[in-house]
Amino acid sequence: QSVLTQPPSASGTPGQRVTISCSGSKSNIGSDDVFWYQQLPGTAPKLLIYKNDQRPSGVPDRFSGSKSGTSASLAISGLRSEDEADYYCAAWDDSRSVNYVFGGGTKLTVL
Amino acid sequence: QITLKESGPTLVKPTQTLTLTCTFSGFSLTTSGVAVGWIRQPPGKALEWLGLIYWDGDKRYNPSLWSRLTITKVTSKNQIVLSLTNMDPVDTATYYCVHGVSGTLDNWGQGTLVTVSS
Secondary structure, three states, X not given: OOOEEOOOEEEEOOOOOEEEEEEOOOOOOOOOOEEEEEEOOOOOOEEEEEOOOEOOOOOOOOEEEEEXXXXXXXXXXXXXXXXXXXXXXXXXXXXXXXXXXXXXXXXXXEO | OOEEEEEOOOEEOOOOOEEEEEEEEOOOOOOOOEEEEEEEEOXXXXXXXXXXXXXXXXXXXXXXXXXXXXXXXXXXXXXXXXXXXXXXXXXXXXXXXXXXXXXXXXXEOOOEEEEEOO
């Protein structure tokens, strides 16, 4: 099982706001930055949020990230059909040695 | 524009060694703070970080794979090479090459599916 914990699924209707949670521990989210990736069906993951709340150029401001303690969240506002994808959180972990850990992924369905 | 592309066998037999090459462009692996590495994804499953090699030659490996994994760089060819020994069917996955800078893994290759089967 994954080091970071995400809900396996989430859903919403077009225009809604949805949030995806990511829970970790002191050795990862609690001590370092969180990253979010979007994986559209059949494609490679794409960086969506870096360093907790920063958006790479080209990512719409409908996507936002936040972190508090050992948990993080990804929010998507104004949900669109093209947002249907798998979303993964990630963080650096220093519990054994330097290691980049992922959540199990959340499949977002736009109803 | 940063691009990365993975190449190598699509099928390997159990106990064999997998060798994959990542050829990249749009950046230099001699620039301070830059790293290139590997992430894999078994069919229908989550992502798993394998390891990174940094601009200064430093390497970081997933602790669960460190005894089987080696990542090397060929700076003159803008390539890194993954070697994973003693392959098993559970190693069947899409293998992605990734670019990193200052701790952010930001650009991914398209991935290559490797199947382990006799």
